[in-house]
Amino acid sequence: MQTEARKPAPEWLVPVLVAAVAMPTFVAFWIGGRPELGALWAGVSVALGVLLALGGRSDTLRMLRGAEDDERTVLLEYKATTAVALVLVFALTGLFLAAGIRGENGLVYGVLLLLAEATHVIALATLNRRS
Amino acid sequence: MLNTIRELRAARGLSQAELAKAMHVSRQTINAIETERYTPSLPLALALARFFETTIEEVFHADGSA
Numbered sequence: 102m103q104t105e106a107r108k109p110a111p112e113w114l115v116p117v118l119v120a121a122v123a124m125p126t127f128v129a130f131w132i133g134g135r136p137e138l139g140a141l142w143a144g145v146s147v148a149l150g151v152l153l154a155l156g157g158r159s160d161t162l163r164m165l166r167g168a169e170d171d172e173r174t175v176l177l178e179y180k181a182t183t184a185v186a187l188v189l190v191f192a193l194t195g196l197f198l199a200a201g202i203r204g205e206n207g208l209v210y211g212v213l214l215l216l217a218e219a220t221h222v223i224a225l226a227t228l229n230r231r232s
Numbered sequence: 233m234l235n236t237i238r239e240l241r242a243a244r245g246l247s248q249a250e251l252a253k254a255m256h257v258s259r260q261t262i263n264a265i266e267t268e269r270y271t272p273s274l275p276l277a278l279a280l281a282r283f284f285e286t287t288i289e290e291v292f293h294a295d296g297s298a
Binding site: 160 | 256257258264270272276
């Protein structure tokens with residue numbers, strides 16, 4: 102048995118995708134009549150893309166770019182993604198509760214929380230069936 | 233997990249980068265295994281054992297009896 106190398110995605114892909122979010126971001130805010138805010142958020146996207154692209158020898162940035170993917174970095178990516186999900190769920194829960202305290206219906210937050218839980222359940226069921 | 237990867241590698245005069253290349257993993261992963269911060273998958277553990285022409289039991293020691 103031999104370990105197989107995963108064919109890595111090109112290192113430029115993630116930085117380009119991150120930077121590419123700038124254009125629809127600007128257009129969306131421009132349509133909404135706030136082009137200055139669109140330019141600001143587009144600038145943030147481009148800056149993140151540049152940071153990723155020029156991150157040099159940082160192991161973390163190299164992992165974000167998908168460089169040298171192997172079983173350990175894939176595992177770390179899974180754990181990092183779990184952390185992202187947890188933070189978002191806690192933030193949404195806080196916003197949902199805050200909306201309730203303010204007397205609002207909190208519909209957006211409630212729907213997003215339900216979507217997160219549905220995704221969790223479907224993912225577990227699917228992965229359980231496949232493994 | 234305790235292991236003898238560092239000793240086996242050093243005995244063959246290999247660098248972490250060279251072993252990593254042979255195992256198709258990153259140098260950081262070899263370092264993480266050697267410093268017991270990462271337990272490799274069974275396929276990688278088997279590949280390491282076979283690379284060093286020994287057995288998994290000789291390379292990895294779950295009970296701390298390295």
